[in-house]
Amino acid sequence: MLVAAAAIHHRARIFSTMSVVVRFAPSPTGFLHIGGARTALFNWLFARHHGGRYLLRIEDTDRQRSTEPAIRAILDGLDWLGLAADDPPVFQFQRVERHRQAALELLDQDHAYRCYCQPAELEAMRAEARAAGRVRAYDGRWRDRDPATAPPGVDPVIRFKAPLSGETIVADRVQGDVRFANDQLDDMVLLRADGTPTYMLAVVVDDIDMGITHVIRGDDHLVNAARQANLFEALGRVPPVFAHIPLIHGADGSKLSKRHGALGVDAYRDQGYLPEALRNYLLRLGWAHGDEEVISTERAIEWFDLDGIGRSSSRFDFARLGSLNAHYIKEAADPRLVDLVAPRLESDGHRIDETARARLEAGMAGLKPRAKTLVELADAALIYVRARPLPIEAKAAQLLDAAPDGLLQGAAAAFASLEPWSEVELEACCRRLAEEAGLGLGKLAQPLRAAVTGRSASPGLFEVMRVLGREEVAGRIDDALRGLGRNAAVQ
């Protein structure tokens, strides 16, 4: 009867008739880094694809290293990425009693035992194991020892009675069947001497209680999966489906971790990347759907599956992220981009009043195809928000110096009576002026650009002048003619 029930349970999982429940389970010991963000994304996508639930569990059982700011950073990061959980987060430490109870149960059922080893003793065992070329460090010396022989005054830990022989097979959806000889999986600690649960115990108990059906996480947990599978069984449960995704490495191939300068997602936000660009980039890092590169979130949900996940690790490539970001900036609505760029300009000390805002919106169409990040976009937008006289950059100054005498004056005079003040009229006017002077359009446009923007490169000149308006353009040309803005400290 029991067997039959288990079999039905198992089949249900296999045929995925039961709804999917996944979780992202970061430990709050630092910010949400890029690898964690991808794990969260894959979990989120998997849940959405299957119409299941995506939960967040904060693994804060390490009281020393868990911090409040880290929790906030993780929550903020997920929020910004659009990967907020479906339910309020589960804080693992709040479930200690349940974990403790599970450990005691295991003890009752002879699946666990008390171990009175001291740190120094364990240290010696580890050294010896390593020297002897064994993975398994703890030798199980308290496994069958009579607790009556326990040294006085020592608080014991509770260890799992792991199988000693045979092998544990992790049927991983990404890595395939991975076999571990049980003699290399040691009796892990479930409950510390101070009575707090370890990660190994807490994950399994929580995954059971939260009804987790699929565990999608980093490759670095693959060996843990074998240990946890045994724990699930000791607790009378079928383990969830595992999918261990390869890790992301730095551009040089080394490990991309907190300790190796990996950035938090907040850093990507600060550097001007759009969340949808980061999501698209992360999705394609380790997952593929044929030749598809630019994938909307809707498509990602439709297409995402575990089969598309590759088995080799990948390297982080900023150039590629940048190109995707440029794409999404181009796609983004102008008002949104203005909202994103305005605070950046303001924090750099530029005042964004009504006029500046209007100019930004009117000029955004010409600005956005030229930017790879919001940082670049904000910089390019300076031509619309700086107050006169504009600082003239060195290259622009050269263009001004090279302009034939009277050329700019002529343009200014022609602009004064130009009707209407439109791009086509502006262009027609400039072409006429250049032709009359026997010059190519570039010979006029370049110094004019320098005068009007203070730079040698900008969006289309006629567009810029149209956005700025007749009065502002006249003023800027006048400033340039009078040599204003030269040697100004550009900021």
Add this chain to the structure above:
RNA sequence: GUCCCCAUCGUCUAGGGGUUAGGACGUCACCCUUUCAAGGUGAAAACACGGGUUCGAAUCCCGUUGGGGACGCCA
């Protein structure tokens, strides 16, 4: 050291016995052009090595090398 995983252009990858080995980013050239971008066209660029299996291996098997991960009273 032991155990586990991985290996296609510089990077991300498609391809899973017969392909001119495909795409994207980056690079280079050209076109467009008032600048810079964007856009368009094109080029260079890869199956780590050695053995098998097979009529035929990038694809399957073994080994080597290289890379990565795990070996905590961290998660």
